[in-house]
Amino acid sequence: MRPRSFDVSRRGLFGSAVAAAALGGGAVAAFAGEAHAAAGGDATSAGPADTVYPFEGAHQQGIVTPSQAAAAYLALDVEAADGAELVAMFKALTTAARWLTAGGVAPDVGMTGTSLDNGVLGGPSVPADGLTITVSVGASLFDHRYGLAAKRPHRLVMMPAFADDLLDRSICDGDLLIQVCADHQDTVNRALRVLLRETRGSLAARWRQDGFVSPSRPDGAPRNLLGFKDGTANSAVAGHEEELVWTHAGGSEPAWVEGGSYHVVRKIRMLVEFWDRVSVREQNTLIGRDKASGAPLTGTEESDAPDFNTEYKGEAIALGAHIRLAADSGRSATTGQRMLRRGYNYDAGMDVNGNLDMGLLFTTFNQDLERQFATVQRRLEGESLADYILPVGGGYFFALPGVRGSDDWLGRGMFA
Amino acid sequence: MGFAARGATARTVGVGALVAALGVGVLSAAAADEASGVAGSPVDVGQAACGNGWTGGSAGPLTFALSNSAALVQEVQIQDVASRRIFVDVEDLGVGAARSVTLALPAGTYRFLCMGGADGRAFAGPSWTLTGDYRGATTPGVLPASELDFIKPVDAYSAWTAGQLSRLRGDVSALTTALRRGHLLAARHAWMRAQRQYLLLGAAYDAFGDLGDAIDSPVTPGVAPLTDPHLTGLPKLEAVLWHAKPVPAGPRSRAAKRARARVTAYLRQSAVPVARRLLADVTKVAATFDNPVQPSNTDMGLRSHEILEDALRFELTGRDDAGAHLTLFDVDAMVDATRDVIAPLRDLLAERDPDLAVTDAWLDRLARYVDTFHRAGTDTWTPYGRLSIAQQRRLESILSQTVEYLSEIAVVLDPVQAGPA
Numbered sequence: 001m002r003p004r005s006f007d008v009s010r011r012g013l014f015g016s017a018v019a020a021a022a023l024g025g026g027a028v029a030a031f032a033g034e035a036h037a038a039a040g041g042d043a044t045s046a047g048p049a050d051t052v053y054p055f056e057g058a059h060q061q062g063i064v065t066p067s068q069a070a071a072a073y074l075a076l077d078v079e080a081a082d083g084a085e086l087v088a089m090f091k092a093l094t095t096a097a098r099w100l101t102a103g104g105v106a107p108d109v110g111m112t113g114t115s116l117d118n119g120v121l122g123g124p125s126v127p128a129d130g131l132t133i134t135v136s137v138g139a140s141l142f143d144h145r146y147g148l149a150a151k152r153p154h155r156l157v158m159m160p161a162f163a164d165d166l167l168d169r170s171i172c173d174g175d176l177l178i179q180v181c182a183d184h185q186d187t188v189n190r191a192l193r194v195l196l197r198e199t200r201g202s203l204a205a206r207w208r209q210d211g212f213v214s215p216s217r218p219d220g221a222p223r224n225l226l227g228f229k230d231g232t233a234n235s236a237v238a239g240h241e242e243e244l245v246w247t248h249a250g251g252s253e254p255a256w257v258e259g260g261s262y263h264v265v266r267k268i269r270m271l272v273e274f275w276d277r278v279s280v281r282e283q284n285t286l287i288g289r290d291k292a293s294g295a296p297l298t299g300t301e302e303s304d305a306p307d308f309n310t311e312y313k314g315e316a317i318a319l320g321a322h323i324r325l326a327a328d329s330g331r332s333a334t335t336g337q338r339m340l341r342r343g344y345n346y347d348a349g350m351d352v353n354g355n356l357d358m359g360l361l362f363t364t365f366n367q368d369l370e371r372q373f374a375t376v377q378r379r380l381e382g383e384s385l386a387d388y389i390l391p392v393g394g395g396y397f398f399a400l401p402g403v404r405g406s407d408d409w410l411g412r413g414m415f416a
Numbered sequence: 417m418g419f420a421a422r423g424a425t426a427r428t429v430g431v432g433a434l435v436a437a438l439g440v441g442v443l444s445a446a447a448a449d450e451a452s453g454v455a456g457s458p459v460d461v462g463q464a465a466c467g468n469g470w471t472g473g474s475a476g477p478l479t480f481a482l483s484n485s486a487a488l489v490q491e492v493q494i495q496d497v498a499s500r501r502i503f504v505d506v507e508d509l510g511v512g513a514a515r516s517v518t519l520a521l522p523a524g525t526y527r528f529l530c531m532g533g534a535d536g537r538a539f540a541g542p543s544w545t546l547t548g549d550y551r552g553a554t555t556p557g558v559l560p561a562s563e564l565d566f567i568k569p570v571d572a573y574s575a576w577t578a579g580q581l582s583r584l585r586g587d588v589s590a591l592t593t594a595l596r597r598g599h600l601l602a603a604r605h606a607w608m609r610a611q612r613q614y615l616l617l618g619a620a621y622d623a624f625g626d627l628g629d630a631i632d633s634p635v636t637p638g639v640a641p642l643t644d645p646h647l648t649g650l651p652k653l654e655a656v657l658w659h660a661k662p663v664p665a666g667p668r669s670r671a672a673k674r675a676r677a678r679v680t681a682y683l684r685q686s687a688v689p690v691a692r693r694l695l696a697d698v699t700k701v702a703a704t705f706d707n708p709v710q711p712s713n714t715d716m717g718l719r720s721h722e723i724l725e726d727a728l729r730f731e732l733t734g735r736d737d738a739g740a741h742l743t744l745f746d747v748d749a750m751v752d753a754t755r756d757v758i759a760p761l762r763d764l765l766a767e768r769d770p771d772l773a774v775t776d777a778w779l780d781r782l783a784r785y786v787d788t789f790h791r792a793g794t795d796t797w798t799p800y801g802r803l804s805i806a807q808q809r810r811l812e813s814i815l816s817q818t819v820e821y822l823s824e825i826a827v828v829l830d831p832v833q834a835g836p837a
């Protein structure tokens with residue numbers, strides 16, 4: 001293999017301000033900027049209309065990054081012939097992710113090849129558009145093929161089928177998961193195509209699902225396709241990322257996992273036809289929150305903390321309500337079971353019977369997926385809401401630690 | 417082992433020079449040239465005025481607004497004077513038209529070349545220099561290939577094709593004989609030889625015109641090949657030959673004899689007329705090919721990846737399967753056909769395609785993987801449909817990585833007009 005340079009830095013050429021100016025004003029960045037400020041983050045806004053998330057850092061973007069409007073989840077299997085090719089694949093992914101997320105044009109190959117860019121975003125003023133590319137690995141990558149067994153993150157196993165699941169294994173698992181998120185669908189499309197093209201011989205697509213996050217209506221957390229505000233309780237995670245989101249070296253974990261996160265994806269279909277035939281009062285009871293405002297049934301505003309006290313029987317959040325079970329009546333705060341949820345709605349057309357195929361790409365980033373996701377999921381077994389939803393796919397992954405400098409690359413720690 | 421990472425090469429910064437070169441990207445940005453309305457430092461590229469307006473500057477990113485003041489359509493290049501490498505080729509710049517190109521160049525001495533097409537002269541503008549120590553990535557240059565460079569390869573390829581055609585004629589003739597004798601397995605074997613020989617001609621398809629279609633008619637989607645009235649030539653014979661069931665050798669019973677006789681009669685009736693017509697078509701192609709309808713220069717470059725693009729599109733989807741399920745056998749032949757197209761281009765590529773060795777390695781890898789589905793020394797290939805999903809994905813992955821690299825050949829060998837001596 002030819003020596004490759006990984007410091008394809010091209011920001012100096014066309015300032016992102018130019019890109020932003022060329023795009024004209026827009027509301028997107030204002031929203032993203034606001035949301036981001038709330039999360040106390042590190043985005044640099046290049047102008048009124050463009051958001052750039054720095055590619056390098058202790059952690060990957062796309063985890064605590066405020067949810068962008070559009071996403072693609074792509075699970076792949078590694079076809080690399082040996083460890084050296086596997087490393088080259090991670091380097092190629094890093095290089096492409098680096099220039100894609102920075103905004104601006106693709107590296108110029110002049111007349112020596114076809115353009116690296118597919119032109120979906122035009123040029124030369126290409127916005128970063130809030131693009132994040134998050135690369136995670138699945139348990140199967142740590143099998144016999146590449147000699148990585150000893151490097152497997154301690155909690156990373158194949159996702160089991162839970163009691164209420166009806167998993168189609170062809171849309172589960174994968175050696176790798178690439179989560180691409182951006183402020184617009186076209187940016188996701190362009191990035192996905194570039195990433196696949198850069199890794200054709202070493203990755204084979206396994207399953208894919210695109211998703212979207214709705215605008216907040218009229219305010220607060222955006223709604224899922226059951227019509228409920230979703231993500232409200234994430235405010236209880238903010239500021240506790242070190243204990244709830246990021247994995248740390250030491251104990252039973254290998255050293256290289258520092259700054260990563262367990263990445264759980266569950267493709268959960270919603271039986272929306274059925275759901276729409278249920279009264280809002282009943283829906284409120286099933287969730288434990290008021291559909292219109294998002295307030296817990298024991299409060300008046302979305303931001304009010306739910307009161308799980310069972311003394312006031314009539315008004316209390318029902319024993320089987322989703323949030324009561326999920327929050328373990330509030331005790332999860334003390335047991336470290338709280339989790340950062342970062343779901344996307346999906347709409348995949350119709351099934352063969354003419355029913356709508358849509359739902360939630362439930363996504364959570366955990367420090368310890370057994371202590372957090374799996375524990376809560378088991379508690380949700382048989383919940384009343386289960387009649388209206390059906391987990392069909394997804395997988396357990398581990399989001400790699402961030403790329404920490406211009407000569408670092410995704411996954412390097414695994415090979416050290 | 418070479419591998420993916422096309423974007424991870426020493427290729428670099430720069431803004432859409434290729435896009436501009438292909439004439440599809442009229443750029444617009446902040447610093448537009450007042451006169452032409454497009455971005456960049458204004459440069460006149462009209463024939464004798466070639467290069468007026470630009471006298472050099474700092475190494476690094478550059479944007480030029482090229483405008484054509486001549487009364488002829490122009491082809492414009494930026495050339496490194498010493499190495500003769502070019503960095504940009506703007507074709508078909510119309511009379512009075514302006515176009516913006518952007519690239520990044522290291523310190524050095526360059527000039528514009530302005531060519532007026534068939535009726536016009538090639539002018540070289542005055543040399544200009546770029547100075548300073550620019551550390552960023554730069555636009556890679558290429559040694560342009562001109563029409564002249566292709567005379568030898570095209571001649572070599574045409575001669576090779578003529579030889580292959582006469583072999584194909586021999587193979588089809590042997591196939592006809594086997595069919596007349598009514599020996600099913602011998603006929604299938606002969607068909608496979610002819611099919612492989614035909615696939616090896618990959619690059620020359622277009623050169624055969626309607627006869628090519630008669631020899632290898634497309635399989636109509638959704639129609640049973642056996643009863644498809646439009647099927648002719650090799651696919652038609654495939655449908656017939658793999659519809660018939662071989663009678664196990666050995667038993668001398670009267671029933672077995674009768675079964676063999678039935679197969680013989682079927683082949684004589686359904687296959688022999690098709691084979692005769694095929695032989696006539698192949699004979700005609702072989703006879704007229706010497707009076708060459710040569711593959712054009714760009715054809716050879718394009719065919720370098722199009723043969724295997726066809727494999728992705730028609731073989732791995734089963735669309736070209738008329739009953740033999742010999743997908744992998746076909747792909748194997750198509751790899752060799754690709755190597756045969758590249759062979760006469762090697763000298764040109766050695767100087768121009770930085771990924772030539774990697775491309776070869778992927779072709780080898782593809783052939784090796786395909787061969788794992790062949791029982792050596794036999795006509796037995798695993799039907800594509802019996803590959804596991806994982807195997808199908810691996811094949812797709814290797815094949816598509818191979819065409820990624822092959823596709824660079826057409827670009828580096830796209831002939832541009834040669835500048836003045």
Ligand code: HEM
Binds near residue numbers: 327
């Ligand atoms: C389609 C399936 C699901 C739907 C429609 C859904 C819906 C909701 C809604 C509307 C809320 C309240 C608003 C909020 O705090 O975000 C909520 C909260 C929550 N959900 Fe889900 N959820 C689903 C699946 C899951 C799964 C699979 C888990 C984890 C195993 C989960 C864990 C949680 C947690 C931890 C909370 C916060 C509870 C609290 O502390 O108040 N949910 N969910």
